[in-house]
Amino acid sequence: MRLGIRTKLWLDLFIFLAFLVSMQPALTGVSLHEWFTTAIIATFVVHILGQWHWILAVGRRFFHRWFHVSRLNFVLDLILFLAMTTVFVSGFVISRDVLPFLGIEVEPSFFWRRIHDLSANLTLLVVAIHVGLHWDWVVGAVKRYAFGWWPRLRVRSKTQTVS
Amino acid sequence: MVRVALRAFIILAVAFLLGLALYRLGQAYGQSRFLAPAARPFGERAVGAPARDFMEASGFDRRLAGAVLERERFEGRGFGRGPEGFGREGRFVLRGLFGLMSNLLMVTVILVAVVLLRKGWQWSMRSRRGATP
Numbered sequence: 001m002r003l004g005i006r007t008k009l010w011l012d013l014f015i016f017l018a019f020l021v022s023m024q025p026a027l028t029g030v031s032l033h034e035w036f037t038t039a040i041i042a043t044f045v046v047h048i049l050g051q052w053h054w055i056l057a058v059g060r061r062f063f064h065r066w067f068h069v070s071r072l073n074f075v076l077d078l079i080l081f082l083a084m085t086t087v088f089v090s091g092f093v094i095s096r097d098v099l100p101f102l103g104i105e106v107e108p109s110f111f112w113r114r115i116h117d118l119s120a121n122l123t124l125l126v127v128a129i130h131v132g133l134h135w136d137w138v139v140g141a142v143k144r145y146a147f148g149w150w151p152r153l154r155v156r157s158k159t160q161t162v163s
Numbered sequence: 164m165v166r167v168a169l170r171a172f173i174i175l176a177v178a179f180l181l182g183l184a185l186y187r188l189g190q191a192y193g194q195s196r197f198l199a200p201a202a203r204p205f206g207e208r209a210v211g212a213p214a215r216d217f218m219e220a221s222g223f224d225r226r227l228a229g230a231v232l233e234r235e236r237f238e239g240r241g242f243g244r245g246p247e248g249f250g251r252e253g254r255f256v257l258r259g260l261f262g263l264m265s266n267l268l269m270v271t272v273i274l275v276a277v278v279l280l281r282k283g284w285q286w287s288m289r290s291r292r293g294a295t296p
Binding site (some may be wrong): 001020021023024025026027028048049052060081082084085088089093111112115116124125127128129131132133135 | 167170171174175178181182183186189205256258259262263266267269270273274276277278281286
């Protein structure tokens with residue numbers, strides 16, 4: 001699945017903001033928090049599908065050259081995937097709306113609640129590092145696709161002043 | 164399209180297996196399990212129970228009820244939803260906004276640190292290469 005840079009940029013921006021908002025169930029309320037994060041799973045899958053070729057390429061050559069930034073990215077992405085899975089699983093186990101809606105009652109437990117909090121905080125930390133390592137790409141894509149109209153506007157205003 | 168669907172299936176399957184392993188691990192340590200739809204643990208019934216009932220309950224029931232009461236506090240409703248509980252309005256939204264801002268701040272700090280470290284690393288590599296004849 002090959003996504004264009006523009007699509008990737010908006011998708012990633014949406015995931016990032018959605019993740020930050022869903023980190024605050026006090027803001028949205030627990031019910032919306034649960035349904036919203038369940039819906040977000042699909043966007044994560046699309047995000048991973050967009051990087052499929054990169055994952056395969058780096059995965060195949062992982063042990064060929066150890067000290068490369070792509071290896072760091074790969075390991076970090078793996079940690080992120082594990083942390084995300086933990087967040088979703090523990091979230092489902094302490095679910096009050098999604099699973100009861102499907103007819104499954106869940107026993108309340110502090111253990112899963114703590115795991116949920118811990119893994120969510122870990123995910124936030126890894127997401128920040130993940131964005132930091134891809135910062136050049138983010139800046140380039142934002143300049144080109146989000147503010148692409150800015151240089152054109154400047155050039156147009158300059159030519160109008162000259163004429 | 165079939166290939167993409169297959170890849171999506173692989174991703175979800177891996178996540179499901181990891182999740183299942185985690186859940187089994189939790190279960191092995193005696194943690195919560197899914198109940199039959201009809202089952203109603205004490206904890207669910209304890210929502211809104213007077214503090215006296217909670218204090219007089221057995222240790223096991225208190226632990227179960229504690230989880231629910233913790234959820235009540237987590238949602239900003241407080242114990243028993245009475246006048247002593249936290250108000251659901253106002254403080255609830257403010258707390259969420261404050262949390263959102265603090266998370267954003269934390270992400271920004273880590274992001275700046277990572278970008279600076281990376282730039283520093285790139286700069287040192289470039290200067291090291293430049294120093295060699």
